[in-house]
Amino acid sequence: MSRPESRGTGSTFLGMPARPPRVPYGDGNLRGEEAFPRAAAGELRNEQLRRNLGRATGTIRGKRLAVTGELPDWEELRDAGAALKTDALNRLPELLEELERKVTERGGTVHWARDGAEANAIVTRLVKAAGSDEVIKVKSMATQEIGLNEHLEDAGITPWETDLAELIVQLGHDRPSHILVPAIHRNRDEIREIFLKEIPGVDPSLDSVPAHLAAAARAYLREKFMTTRVAVSGANFGIAETGTLGVVESEGNGRMCLTLPETLITVMGIEKVLPRHQDLEVFLQLLPRSSTGERMNPYTSLWTGVTEGDGPQDFHLVLLDNGRTAALADAVGRQALNCIRCSACLNVCPVYERVGGHAYGSTYPGPIGAVLTPQLAGMHAADDDPNSSLPYASTLCGACYDACPVKIDIPSLLVELRHQKTEESGRSAERLAMRAAAAVMGRPRLWTAAQRTARLGRALAGRDGTIGRLPAPFSGWSDTRDTPAPPKHTFRDWFASDEGAAALRDAAREGERRRAERRTSGDDQEDQ
């Protein structure tokens, strides 16, 4: 099944640094079960999902445009965000060591996890050491990525998601389909159904009014907050200068987890480190405006180590690599690590809007997911690795680049990943076709001959001059679109013909005549 990921020529270079490892095949949630086009076709059949997504992304797009448009220095903020992230990644090792030093000085414990398996093992050990068989969780992409919940359950520990949307997903035995709004694919009626079925002792007359649904979840969660002794969080930012961790959220459930339990375990991807406390100034403006379309998120929690008599008395920070060093070693991957997980690119992506997050098969869906996922987990762990279809899950329309608060040039990165993909796949039918096309198009004479051959396509056309059904691989196209038959004459035929020369002369004369008319009529507004 698996294939080594060597990219070299096969010769050995003694003393050369090894390529950092990607996420091992089969670990965590960075690889779907089927290629994007197939998975997308399944999702596209779900009309309800399409409506839910269209409505949600449309609303959030409008909100984002309103709050970014009101800032006169939005572009400068984006530049600042990009520069700060680039700087942080360029000196990641020293910043991480500084972070470790500061966290330790403030009474915390830092753990380094090479991959998801190590991180899962560390968290499990810490929960058991705290004598607990359950944890409350703050919404976290990193723990989704490594499949922490599944791992904890296998170890007999029950994880309780406390973010409302994450809770809906968990109770629905579902997977999140959006970075920011994990239950974006569900509407309020579906949520009511889930709550009625899964929350013990819920009022059977519960209706689908959002406030009532939220109240039902709140009553359910309140008990968990009061009784659970260990919490697991992610982190939006880790400040090297002070050892401070930060989480931004909307509901305050995260803050309950961060303050009530005795033990707090934070799992943070190593790319989340920022040099200075002051840098938050930029990101606390960029993130909420880009993600929820709000000027400020309702809850921002910052915590530094342990404070005696206040909050968790035992704090652990797990620094997660899981393919990030491999991404950092790659020019494409390094740019992708600038991502602050705001999900703006998902909300503006026409592909995401139609198919939703599940089709991407990864914790990270949408345009940035199509870049990040292959970077962290590789594209060729198997011959038909679904991840190798992700760079093609885009029309390269560029909306994501315009929306990205840290100016990640996602379309260019996708083009680059496609190149890496074709280089890794070696000889394929597609490559041969591309090579043949280039061979013809590189030689004008062959190209003119090919154009003549193309005109034979006219035979396929109906009376209206269009071609209906085409054979594979064009059948997907011709299922919904007519194709014009090639006209009798190419442009080059016309241009070289007497008719073409005469038409161009006439046009020039006509233009000259009209310019003369305008001059005599005293009209200064010459069109040339």
Next chain:
Amino acid sequence: MRIGLFATCLGDTLFPDAVRATALLLARLGHEVVFPPEQTCCGQMHVNTGYQREPVPLVRNFADTFGDASVDAVVMPSGSCAGSVRHQHEIVAERYGDPALRTAVAGVKAKTYELSELLVDVLGVTDVGAYFPHRVTYHPTCHSLRMLRVGDKPLRLLRAVEGIDLVELEQADSCCGFGGTFALKNADTSAAMLRDKMRHVTATGADVCTAGDSSCLMHIGGGLSRIGAGTRTLHLAQVLAATRTAPYALTEAVR
């Protein structure tokens, strides 16, 4: 001005009327149009599909054909092909080309324009003297909009057309779903995007949906043709080339 016309492979073969309109329009504006017959394709399809070695001969051919100093500017009736020349040829030359190719690519890139850019920015004209008494809606293609940043130049050109009834397209800046080989590799998703685009186009009640890229128009027009919609697609150059003496007849075949 002496303007080199790059027909693009698709324009030359499938949409010669759009290229012809470009040539006639520029001639009418008093410019000399040159068509070097050595030209073929910009290689965008290759690069966008992930192949950067294969199009080296195409990049070289483009630079050789249009690098000629006697041509003041190179124009093409395609935002995506102009985007390819301006943003992708460098990548290909940097990776697989020689220093001479890199120099040639940089030189030709600097004088390459999409049609609306050439008209407004270089030739300084927004009223091209066109006459098009029909209801028209405009779809700004993604690469014109976000790769070249043509902004409202095409709309300024259209607004100056005599007799035109220009109607706004809802969610105009949303992609039509073509994306080159995307329409083949992700046919179902592409079709879903096309359906929404067609819904917005037909809702305008326009006779004509125009754009600056034949490939996007082939996609939208192919869909409209399949559902038997009343709106047809026409390249921006064809709208701008129509005059009172040489009007465009809507009864003509789409091509």
